[in-house]
Amino acid sequence: MQATEPRIPASQLQRFIAAAMEGLGLPGADAAVVAELMTEAEVQGSDGHGAIRLAPYARRIKAGGINLHPNIHIVKEKAAMAVLDGDNGMGHLVMQRAAQIAIDKAKNAGIAWVGARLSNHAGPASLYARMPLAQDMIGMYYAVGNANHLPPWGGLDMLLSTNPIAVAVPAGQEAPIVLDMATTVAAYGKVKAKAQRGEQMPVGWMIDRQGNPLTDPRRSEEGFLMPIGGYKGYGLALIVGILAGTLNGAAMGSETIDFNKDDVSVTNTGQAIVAIDPDAFGDIDEFKARVDKLVREMRGSARMPGVDRIWLPGEQSHAKRIANERDGLALSSALLAQLDTVARDLGIARLQDT
Amino acid sequence: MQATEPRIPASQLQRFIAAAMEGLGLPGADAAVVAELMTEAEVQGSDGHGAIRLAPYARRIKAGGINLHPNIHIVKEKAAMAVLDGDNGMGHLVMQRAAQIAIDKAKNAGIAWVGARLSNHAGPASLYARMPLAQDMIGMYYAVGNANHLPPWGGLDMLLSTNPIAVAVPAGQEAPIVLDMATTVAAYGKVKAKAQRGEQMPVGWMIDRQGNPLTDPRRSEEGFLMPIGGYKGYGLALIVGILAGTLNGAAMGSETIDFNKDDVSVTNTGQAIVAIDPDAFGDIDEFKARVDKLVREMRGSARMPGVDRIWLPGEQSHAKRIANERDGLALSSALLAQLDTVARDLGIARLQDT
Secondary structure (H helix, E strand, C coil): CCCCCCEEEHHHHHHHHHHHHHCCCCCCCHHHHHHHHHHHHHHHHCCCCCHHHHHHHHHHHHHHCCCCCCCCEEEEEEEEEEEECCCCCCCHHHHHHHHHHHHHHHHHHHHEEECCCCCCCCCHHHHHHHHHHHCCEEEEEEECCCCEECCCCCCCCCCCCCCEEEEEECCCCCCCCEECCCCCCHHHHHHHHHHHCCCCCCCCCCEEEECCCEECCCHHHHHHEECCHHHHHHHHHHHHHHHHHHHHCCCCCHHHCCCCCCCCCCEEEEEEEEEEHHHHHCHHHHHHHHHHHHHHHHHHCCCCCCCCCCCCCHHHHHHHHHHHHHHHHHHCCHHHHHHHHHHHHHHHCCCCEE | CCCCCCCCCCHHHHHHHHHHHHHHCCHHHHHHHHHHHHHHHHHCCCCCHHHHHHHHHHHHHCCCCCCCCCCCCEEEEEEEEEEEEECCCCCHHHHHHHHHHHHHHHHHHCEEEEEEEEEECCCCCHHHHHHHHHHCCCEEEECCCCCCCCCCCCECCCCCCCCCCEEEEECCCCCCEEEECEEEECCCCHHHHHHHHHHCCCCCCEEECCEEEEHHHHHHHHHHECCCHHHHHHHHHHHHHHHHHHCCCCCCCHCCCCCCCCCCCCCCEEEEEECCHHHHHCCCCHHHHHHHHHHHHCCCCCCCCCCCCCCCCCCCHHHHHHHHHHECCCCCCHHHHHHHHHHHHHHCCHHHHH
């Protein structure tokens, strides 16, 4: 973030992304959904999954790697589940639909699980896990990442992605608890950011092919991300991939297409969303009051020396959301330049003039 | 394990535990279920959750901390979920019932989630996650641990337990994939084992109240277990506790009763089991073939120097199960002595004479 750049209202970014998506050939209604969700990612501080993704999405769409008129449809369903075929459409469209189906089914069944295949990258996991919150439901989201950076524990072949988990829990007076985590110690985007800034990585983020710590981010191609808890994180990444990918007939393991290097092949991305209605388990207001109590207990814990505050999962993102909605978005000059290039390529107005 | 001790057939241990449970006052049918599951834990190599638990269970039962004639019943249900009231019965009875309900509902709804409150310690998480495997279903299990060893990230107050996650996935020719993990780097039982053997702990298992590594297991009371991935593991432990505890109206956070120190208070233990029917998502045989392919990919990965073999989650436990079923159980002399004490107290035959 450059302090000298003026902050941009979220609504302005949203209009710009919608115009870009329409310029790329998405129908207006679909462009609006993608723009809303990409802007929402930016607003909640998931800047690795927000506006920065516009350029790579545009590149893939122009290469023919995305179906602009997908027939997103249910291929299997029962009372508490469905499998969606995303027909290689934008992942945001597929997973918004999946979330809506999960919420609708959970109202009747108490819980519902909707998986997707033939989807694509859909932005931050928490974007979808948060959707059931509006109905006072718990949301869970699993995804297969779109590039493999993780070998099985003890191995050298990168067969797994940073397959993320997100869970959102409604609270009463407090902000919802929103956990959104890769199953690796650091997400790959953080490695790229360290390289850009010329900084070293802490020990524990990556190892080299001999199993030794790798701390120079410019050498990241020579090593692997470390899973959280060692073999445990490997197990989690594998299980998340099975639940989000294999179960839905989506890509997993060696089938994963690296979307950084291949703009054309169908990624067959797999994701899954779960909606749980706490009101089916008890009384929703009692549940929310119990969550509030837990939040306050955690926050009120005595602290280690040097720790100013105990955070709940999602609490920092919540604070960013409030600030960004109030003050507008602080986009870096590098990102603004990238968006200008997209605008020029598409012959649409620049963000600043939108 | 003492090499000099003769191996004991699993069926013999099971008869002994059943006799002990009957001696403690459990009805015969319930004693048989508890004995079967505790023995199964031992057979699969979960020795921290098997026969070693008989003495503390006996202590709690004799202190009146367990309801020997519980009315385990559904208090809320919908097509894809139920909440069980365990009525403070043995956790094994509650969670076996929960698993059966989840499997039955998943047959119709495609997936089902059954939570429990007023349950008790039920043994290893994988015991229940594995139950849906017999129906070619995926099983997931979440639990609130029965003693808090983990503060929120940056905190000093132990408000969280090592809340475990287990997931079991059916395969075709290969053994099922079974992940069973605490959300801390090491389970507390491993710390106790290091202390018994007079060994130091690796850096990363525990920290002291200043946040520095704690490696002397005899000083474990002065510090805390480390969550996997730092703040991520704290988030996971919190979320697992909410899903297994708070959602069901069970104990969580400061409400958790430390069952090592208190034999009388109702623990109000919360657990949850999820059954997912892959046949609802596609074809079960295709699913199992895809899991086999994944297993072989992981196992076939090139390996780091010094790594003899790549393991899948649950594969070592699977090997132990086969060996223990074939050769009998190798129980340590310390454990055998503990079981002799239980037998003497209850006036039943010793394990060796059962």
